[in-house]
Amino acid sequence: MSQLDKQYDPLVVEKEVLKFWDEQRIFEKTVRSREKGPRWSFLEGPPTTNGFMHVGHARGRAMKDAQIRYMTMCGYNVWRRAGWDMQGLPVELEVERNEGIAEKGQIETTIGLDKFVQKCKELVDFYLGRWVQDSQRLGLWLDYDTAYQTRRDDYIEHVWHFLKLASEKGLLGRGYRVNPTCPRCVTALSGHEVSQGYKRKVDPSIYVKFRLVDREDEFLVIWTTTPFTLISNEMVSVHPDYTYVKVDVGGEYWWVVKDLLETVMAKVGVSSYKVVEELSGSDMLGWKYVHPFLEEVEWHREHHEEYMHAVVTGTHVTVEDGTGLVHTAPGFGPDDFEMGREYDVPVFVPVDPTGRFTDEVPMFAGKYVFDMNPVVCEMLKEKGTLVHEETIEHEYPHCWRCDTPLVYLADNTQWFLKMTGVRDRLVERNKEVHWTPTWAGSGRFGDWLANADDWCISRSRVWGSPLPVWVCTECGHEVVIGSRKELRERAVEFPDEFEMHRPWVDRVVLKCDKCGGEMRREPFVTDCWLDSGMAHTASVDYLKDPSLFNELFPYDFITEAVDQSRGWFYSLLYTSVVMHDRAPFKACVSQEHVLDKDGGKMSKSRGNVVWARDALESVGADPFRIFVLTKNASWNRTNYDPAEIEMLKKKLSVLWNVVLFADTYMALDKYRYDESRMRAALSGARLEDRWLLSRVQSTVEAYHEAMRAYLWHRAGRVLLEFVSEDLSRVYLPLVKKRVWLDADDPEKVMAYDVLFYTLHAVVRCLNPFTPFLAEKLHRSFLMRYCDLPESVNLTDMPLPDKDLQDDEMEATFDLLEELRSAASHARNKKGVKLRHPVARVMFVPASEDAARRARSLIEILLHDLNTHEFVVLDSDVADEFTRLSVTPNFKALGPRLKKKMRRLTKFLEEEVDGAWLRNELETHGRAKVVVDGEELELVAGDVEFHESVPENLSLAECRAGKVIVDVTRTRELEAEGLVRDVTRRVQVMRKELDLSVEQMIDLVIHFSDDESMELVSMFKDYLSNETRAETLRLVGPSEAVAWKRWNYSVDWEIDGRKIRVGMTPK
RNA sequence: GGGCCCGUGGCAUAGCCUGGUUAUUGCACCGCUCUGAUAAGGCGGGGGUCCGGAGUUCAAAUCUCCGCGGGCCCA
Structure with a gap:
């Protein structure tokens, strides 16, 4: 009895295999079995344990597993430690939501930092559990027991170690950063958060003129919607390539961009004006102007840098609105800040994080910035520099939590990792990486590296690796601490209860070695990309024992989605180059994203996210895996469509059915596989046997070639194609008639051997793609007929065997396929069923090769084409009817x-x-x-x-030549066709009785006319053979049959001939 | 605003690097057919502005340029 169900049900198979793997510790055994193999190291890009795994993650993880399983079965000792990225803002936000904390500032006043961090840990543990479950359900074999976790002290210590090293190399330092800030939550927002909160807002829209120095009665006209930022104006930006005009507006001259001249004049209500001069923006560089609040703000009177209160040029200037002259306040805008840096102008930020002016602007001190907008306008009006005032409704970013309009604020307390002196090295080292596809590395990532800015690593948050910088409260002296040991040694007092997270780390006070004062930690945590970026070193506990690191580094292989170019790929490379002066990975495969069925982006807000768990439980892990692995190249996006997965499932069912067929008969015949027997019989074997064995070699070769290049889609397609075309469609029908031979007939044994050999190879090659199905077939089929290890994962990948490869044979069989197809076509044209034999099929070959090959196929063709004769013609004979x-x-x-x-x-x-x-x-x-x-x-x-053009014949062309079918009918052909029709009816009845294949029967057929009986009796033996009839009685119209004695009888009509068939199983 | 990828019958894909006969294949549809793999298999058919435009060429799905649409990253 077969251990395989009649139908392939991935969910049933996968449950069974998961249980087997778990109970028999198959993963551990697999790892142990390869201990002596050469090392091949995979570095897991740690998923963020926040949220669940969706099908996009699952696709990437299927790719990882495919490569890992493949390498393992190629004999490598694969390093495959799992890892989890567990810190960061999203975790905090979810905890805040769960705990009802409205804003960050309230954590301390509500549940307190200790409890908050505790909640963060609980949350990430919850998600981690789910990720492990879903990963295992997918069949991703990583070492989860020793997984690295970025939130552990041992891990964080590596981040400290790195930062100290970077500091010693002069790469760590403070700098400015302009952040969108919520004045109510007193926190900077990430770009992602900002993009969530765009809303319509009504703002003043004002045009202001700045008096130029050394240019009598000439003014620059600027436009702004945030009047309060004029207090901090330091420059006016123009586009270097645009044309600007000097306009006489009656008594004074204004400068605006030429393209907007009419718009601006209409807006401010000046109807009579005249252009008196034109210049390009670059000509205006360095023009000095008088700051509108020079008298009120002392800071402006104190600064006299070259480009302070001057015209500068920048390509960010547009002519979409405004005047083409852009008011630039480096403290209040990212573009502005860049300009300040470019022109070496100091940054003036007279506003605190709560959005209130500081003492530096005495008249506004303590006042909320947005409240000052009307006041500023009023003052400008008094000064006579306000050209025009109105209001505008536009999209403006608001805090996604509290709806407060955001303020862009420069903040000079942030910490950066610098690119200075590192960039060239990154570009160089990246060139040594083998990227798939190549353009992902050389183009996309390479270009980006070449232009990368300093990396801001400080975050004003709680749940992250703490920035290990302590600053003296007396003298401002700073130290970077590289380890817990160092911290303990320098601490004034080291608490009994300590971990590296806030708030515990904040309680450690150091003694300043300069002045003896108290040093306190900078209250930042670091960017969580820095955590995962240290995985090359931290994941193997380098600080405790570098031996693993030395063995594995640089890692052979990583793969993640494209968005990681700027994320993990970068942070890995940066930290590795700084620490070890080389890229931490040798090969990197870039993946595109998974989109929804219609090609739309999956997002929670659209509600079209498909969670991995749901997908796996509905379609099965194997169909899912083979779908995502073969649908597209990894670097192409894939639309997730369950209907397409169903198709793949059908293809897997084909394999299942092939195995079911083989298993049924092999079991019946008590078959045992013997490879040496097969090889010995090879030279005398039937063509299709030798052909299939050869096809296995070509397939395996193409498979390896694709797998070694990380082209999983190619490898998978090659396999599926082989299974459904060569094995199932071509070979199996040919081998079917042999299962009726005696159990020890050499031809039958050979067929079994070839089938077994082929399926053994297919199952192993398929294991990286569909590990559950492969394991099931290995255990329930292969192991029955051969001594094999208990898991397919403990076997070696098949390698192409030149002894079994025969290109001529493959070409011959390609021809067979063409001839079959062409003959079908020709029959179809004349409406002659394949069941009815024809007298003759002729072939006009297009080449000598085709002729030779066709001759070698005659025996098979007679059967397949259902013809009594198959003739290979010369081309001049064919001329007669063409x-x-x-x-x-x-x-x-x-x-x-x-x-x-x-x-x-x-x-x-x-x-x-x-x-x-x-x-x-x-x-x-x-x-x-x-x-x-x-x-x-x-x-x-x-x-x-x-x-x-055939005449009474039917002709069809194919690449190999022309096939001509002679459709002339004779009495014998008629008889043969009828017998086959009758046979088929009997088979239908056998099946209706649910008889097993080998069940013998007694058979009776009653005819309502004598001619039909005569025809059928011509092929009586054939009929009884095909239907396994021990006795067969043909009864003419004059006789009667005692139908009651027969178990089952049915009336049939075949092309107008009426018969009644009765059968009784023996 | 910048960079990169993708765009081929209703859907999904091959071909593009290296230009050349009728653009490949699967799903779906229609007709026929086969059958102890049977919710499968075979043959045939309908269905295509190869995203649009321009250029190079005897010849463009393929090479170049300009657009359009989708996606990703960055600003």
Whole structure:
């Protein structure tokens, strides 16, 4: 009895296999079995334990597993430690939501930092559990027991170690950063958060004129919607390539961009004006102006840098709105800040994080910035510099939590990792990485590296690796601490209860070695990309024992989605180059994203996210895996469509059915696999056996080639193609008739051996793609007939075997396929069923090779084409019933004829006499034709001839030549066809009785006319053989049958002949 | 605003690097057919502005340029 269900049900198979793996510790055994193999190291990009795994994650993880399983079965000792990225803002936000904390500032006043961090830990543990479950359900075999976790002290210590090293190399330092800040939550927001909170807002829209120095009565006219930022204005930006005009507006001159001149004048209500001068923006560089609040703000009077209160040029200036002259306040805008840095102008930020002016602007001190907008306008009006005032409604970012309008604020307390002196090294080291596809590394990532800015690593949050910088409260001296040991040694007092997270780390006070004062920690945590970026070193506990690191680094392989270029790929490379001066990975495969069924982005807000767990439980892990692995190249996006997965499931069912077939008969015959027996029998084996064995070699070879290049889609397609086409569609029908032979018949044994050999190879190659199905087939089928290890994962990948490869054989069978297809076509044209035999099929080969190969196939063709005779003809014999058409050989003629080509093509199609032309070419080797009055010479090879039109025969063409089916009917053919029709009816009845294949029966057939009986009796033996009838009685119309004695009887009508069939199982 | 990827019958894909006969294959549809793999298999058919435009060429799905649409990253 087969251990395989009648139908392939992935969910049933997978549950069973998961249980087996778990109970028998198969993963551990697999790892142990390869301990002596060469090292191959995979570095897991740690998923964020926040949220659940969706199908996009699952695709990437399927790719990881495919490569890992493949390498393992190739004999490598694969390093595959799991890892989890567990810190960061999203975790905090979810805890805040769960705990009802409205804003960050309230954590301390509500549940307190200790409890908050505790809640963060509980949350990430919850998600981690789910990720492990989902990963295992997917079949991703990583070492989860020793997984690295970025939130552990041992891990964080590596981050400290790195930062100290970076500091010693002069790469760590403070700097400015302009952040969108919520003045109510007193926190900076990430770009992601900002993009969530755009809303319409009504703001003042004002045009202001700045008086130019050394240019009498000339003014720059600027536009702004945030009047309060004028207090901090330091420059005016113009586009270097735009044209600016000086306009006489009656008594004074204004400068605006030419493209907006009319718009601006209409807006401010000046109807009479005249352009008196034009300049390009670059000509205006360095023009000085008088700051509108020079008197009120002392800071402006104190600064006299070259470009302070001057015109500067920048390409960010647009002419979409405003005046083409952009008010620039480096403290209040990212673009502005860049300009300040470029022109070396100091940053003036007279506003605190709560959005209130500081003492530096005494008149506004303590006042909320947005409240000052009308006041500023009023003051400008008094000064006579307000050209125009109105309001505007536009999209403005708001805090996604509390709806407060955000303020862009420069903040000089942030910490950066610098690119200075590192960038060139990153670019160099990246070139040594093997990227798939190549452009992902050289183009996308390479370009980005070349332009990368300093990396801001400080975050004003709680749940993260703490920034290990302590600052003296007395003298400002700073130290970077590289380890817990160092911290303990320098601490004034080290608490009994300590971990590296806030708030515990904040309680450690150091003694300043400069002045003896108290040093306190900078209250930042670090960017969580820095955590995962240290995985090359921290994941193997380098600080405790570097031996693992030395063995594995640099890692052979990583793969993540494209968005990690700027994330993990970068943070890995940066930290590794700084620490070890080389790229931490040798090969990197970039993946595209998974989109929804219609190609739309999956997002929670759209509600179209498909969670991995739901997908796996509905379609099964194996169909899911093979879908995501073969649908597209990894670097192409994939639309997630369950209907497509169903198709893949059908393909897997085909394999299942092949195995079921093999298993049924092998079990019946108590078969045992013997490879040496198979090899010994090879030279005398049937063509299809040798062919299939050869196809296995070509398939395995193509498979390895693709897998070694990380082209999983190619490898998977090669396999599926082999299973459904070569094995199932071609080989299996050929081998079926052999299962009726005696159990020890050499031909039958050979068929089993070949089937077993093939399936053994297929199952192993398929294991990286569908590990559950492969394991099931290995255990429930392969192991029954051969001594094999208990898991497919403990076996070695098949390698191509040249002894079994035969290209000629493969070509011969390709021909067979073509002939079968062409013959079907020809029969179809005349409406002759395949069940009805024909007298003769003729083949006009297109080449000597085809002729030779066709002759070797005659035996098979007689059966497959259901013909009594198969003849290979010479081409001149075929001429008798064919007509010639002519097509040009473009490759030969094009270069010679050039523009005349088109006319010749038309001539050949419509006018030429094909037979004449062929005759000319064959006898003289050349022919002259007249095309549009011009004489052209054609030589052999310039054109090709095609024959068509059968008469009473039916002709079909294929690449190998022409197939002509003789459809003439005779009495014997009639009889044969009828018997096959009868046979089929009997088989239907056997099946309706649910008889097993080997069950013998007694059979009776009653005919309502004598002729039918005579016809059938001509092939009586055939009928009883095919239907496993021990006794067969044919009864004419004059006799009666005692139908009650028969278990089962049915009336049939075949092409007008009425019969009644009765059967009784023995 | 910048960079990169993708765009081929209703859907999904091959081909593109290296230009050349009628653009490949699967799903779906229609007709026929086969059958102890049977909710499968075979043959045939309908269905295509190869995203649009321009250029190079005797010849463009393929090479170049300009657009459009989708996606990703960055600003």
